[in-house]
Amino acid sequence: MTLPRPEIAPPRPWHFPRVARGQLSNGTALHSYHLPGQQIIVAHLVLEVPLSAEPRSREGVATITGRCLDEGTRQHGGVEFAELLETEGAGFGIDVGLSGLQAVLDVPARRLDRAFELFAEAVIAPALAAEDVDRGVQLRLAEIEQGRVNSASRAGTEFRRAVYAPGSRAARRSGGEPDTVGEVTAADVAAFHTERFGPARTTLIVAGDLTGVDLDSLTERVFGGWRNDDQQVCDPRPVRPAAPAAVLIDRPGAVQADLRLGGFGVDRNDPRWADLTVAGYAMGGAFLSRLNKVLREERGYTYGVRLVFNPLRSGGSYAVQGSFRTDVLVEAVSQARLLLEVADHPFDADEVNDAVSYLTGVSPLRFATAAGVAAQAGSQVLAGLRPDYLDQSLAALREVTPASATQAYQSVVALDAASLVVVGDADVLAEPLRALGYPDLVVVEN
Amino acid sequence: MPVPASSITTSPITAYPIHRHKLNNGLEVIASPDHGAPSVAVNLWYNVGSRHEQPGRTGFAHLFEHVMFQGSANVASGQHIGLLQAAGASVNATTWFDRTNYFETLPTGGLELALWLEADRLGSLPEALTIENLDNQREVVKEEKRQRYDNVPYGDAMRRLIELTFPTDHPYGHTVIGSMADLDAATVDDVKAFFATYYQPNNAVLSIVGDCSPETAFATAERYFGALPAGPEPPAADADPLPPLTGLPADETSADVPADAVYFTWRLPPTGTREFDAIDLGLTVLGQGQTSRLYRRLVRNDELAESVSAASMGLIGGTSFGLAYARVRDGVGLERLHDAVLTEVDRLVAESVSEVELRRAKAQFERHWLHELARIDSRADALGEFTTLHKDPARMNARLGEIDAVTLDDVSTALRDRLATTYRSTLRYRRAGRDIGEG
Secondary structure: OOOOOOOOOOOOOOOOOOOEEEEOOOOOEEEEEEOOOOOEEEEEEEEOOOHHHOOHHHOOHHHHHHHHOOOOEOOOOOOHHHHHHHHOOOEEEEEEEOOEEEEEEEEEHHHHHHHHHHHHHHHHOEOOOHHHHHHHHHHHHHHHHHHHOOHHHHHHHHHHHHHEOOOOHHHOOOOOOHHHHOOOOHHHHHHHHHHHOOOOOEEEEEEEOOOOOOHHHHHHHHHOOOOOOOOOOOOOOOOOEOOOOEEEEEOOOOOEEEEEEEEEEOOOOOOOHHHHHHHHHHHHOOOOOHHHHHHHHHOOOEEEEEEEEEEOOOOEEEEEEEEEEHHHHHHHHHHHHHHHOOOOOOOOHHHHHHHHHHHHHOHHHHOOOHHHHHHHHHHHHHOOOOOOHHHHHHHHHOOOOHHHHHHHHHHHOOHHHOEEEEEEOHHHHHHHHHHHHOOOOEEEEO | OOOOOOOOOOOOOOOOOOEEEEOOOOOEEEEEEOOOOOEEEEEEEEOOOHHHOOOOOOOHHHHHHHHOOOOEOOEOOOHHHHHHHHOOOEEEEEEOOOOEEEEEEEEHHHHHHHHHHHHHHHHHHHHHOOHHHHHHHHHHHHHHHHHHHHOOOOOOHHHHHHHHHOOOOOOOOOOOOOOHHHHHHOOHHHHHHHHHHHOOHHHEEEEEEEOOOHHHHHHHHHHHHOOOOOOOOOOOOOOOOOOOOOOOOEEEEEEOOOOOEEEEEEEEOOOOOHHHHHHHHHHHHHHOOOOOHHHHHHHHHOOOEEEEEEEEEOOOOOOEEEEEEEEEOOOOOHHHHHHHHHHHHHHHHHHOOOHHHHHHHHHHHHHHHHHHHHOHHHHHHHHHHHHHHHOOOOHHHHHHHHHHOOOHHHHHHHHHHHOOHHHOEEEEEEEOOOOOOOO
16 A cells, blocks of 8 residues: 655744844954754854955965964964864864955864863964965965866866956955965965954854853953954955856866856845746756756766856856766757756746745754854855845745746846856867857867 | 863763664664754665675665665656755765665655655665666766766775775775676666665664654654565675785875875774774874874974875774875975875874873864764764664764773774784875886
């Protein structure tokens, strides 16, 4: 006997955890999220320092500075600092994005106090020793080299170069290019820390089970005394699109080719964002999305293909991305181009309903942990979004219609303005790609 | 080192509720309620992994994982994920040496749908399997292999290390992705036979964690799985422990990679034992994090390496796998790095770890473990693991205490017994086109 397929009971209401907002005496904003049962506390110190604040000839200095923070402090030099932090069971990390830097601490709640003191010490009074800076530069250069020979990583780097205006910070690697990061010295790092790290335009986000934690007192004690009269602030610069390009990075003999096909996009403040999110899911987010259904499930060309929207603080990009075996790559691009065209096949009500159910349904899981909540809250600060952004965005999703999703999609995804980046075997791929409609394809040696 | 004693003196604990119930057909059901969010995690561990594969049939467990999404009696191809995603679920499956797991986490109101779908494919998968579906997923798996292994730098290193460490005919002697020739040879009947052997309710553990009472979890499991018949007991894989490596097996290769690298492997005790935990903590001291010995010596002080690591990979079948690796800094010869890593390994075995190093490794374990259990989906997976491999879900809550109980003596003894210098294998991975000569 087979039971009939069960109906789905409607989901219980859910909202993003509520923020408690405060301010330290030095002006640093405090956003805390009490999450009962979450034994790991995660803190993000969010510095609204856009990468355009880096000197042009020293791009990468923000990354090197960030990575040196836990390589020793004035109080605990050398490896002693990391020993203290790790012995407290804490983890420390740095996240560098176009619109700002985040220092991240995670630690079991029972170890919070001591770990928080060390967290502040790393941010406020790092040693930034010359040998640590030099090592950081060498390791960053090695990392760039590893990325250069990694097909997917190389595709991502080349795509941002193709889609953002030449000369703009967004077109270049966040961690700096070899010719700029290679020039970074200890003096550059010290100057960057002095000029850019301070309590102004800084937000401290703390998430986790805060039962019994006097957070106001703890944060004031360790961060409240932070002063920096030399701190300079600057606004992020809007990102502009580049002219469409077609680039093939040659990897002779590669068994697969990585594809990026896309263009300039929009940010999360754009009124079309909810529509685009739904359309993007239907086109290339769901397992049975239009792209994945054909290119993976029907044709077996790829392990998976997606359409991804990547919002920046202002503007952004979108791209079809995937890795295809060499002998079907051109056919995959051809098919993808047909599928991306929605004029004769607008998104329908089922696609919209499924997208909204999925996007709203996964939120409670994504944001059930301290790490998930703090990461989202940090990204919202750097994108200039309010703490209630997530609830607003979920409400906006529920308003999307097939017509609004199709219209928004067509206003952004325009194949004649899209760029093509392929990393693969040029001997096999160059001519067929030119014949497919990219006569100006530029082949670059890897 | 001037490291003051930590202010923390209490032992760490977790106390997640764990309820256990076995259906008449042998399906183990584990429930762990957590009403913090309106979501529920469903996780099925099948006690079949690449270690259960026969020679000439490698990669079957993983290919089969793909086939499980190709439809069953009442579910069209691809609709398993399609229906669940439309219910707001995160869905996936993975295959490993010791098991295959299938999981979805979704708003609570979709629990019945999830269990209906899982039961439908367990009860009726062969009815829907066609050569077209099999051929399509064979191609997808080949693309997965190309994307994850063949087209990435050092992508074949793991295969080479596995082959150095285990005999070819050993259950762990081949990779999970397996041989593409074996996959090409697979027929629909082969796949059906694999299903009939291993996909039985009495060879699975169903964990339901989240916004659902144990009573509801057990009743819902009974409703959808209760009518499925138990199958014959699947054949057990060989789990006899292997002795340490002898004869210093070595391999060498070159490819288009940016930097030379050296790898060492060891045979370790099986997961779930005090000795394994002791070695794991010792390898953390050797090569995890910026205070680890390899990082301090090779990256920070001597500037020989751009990247280092050491870790264990726990396996249930008698023998686990241990690994240390380092990649050269520009201009450094591989033999010099090889010798330096080996010197640190030998020193670890000779001197063992200090009290503060052990305390630090335990503290870092605690952080990672609490992260792991913070999500209902990974908690469900952990319950599946402890129930399947160790026959005791309660060990999930005991885990921090087990680690805390490891002593300095445990570590030094285990290191001597397992990481002695003649017990290693070595892989040298060179950048193509570079002279073998030393700098």
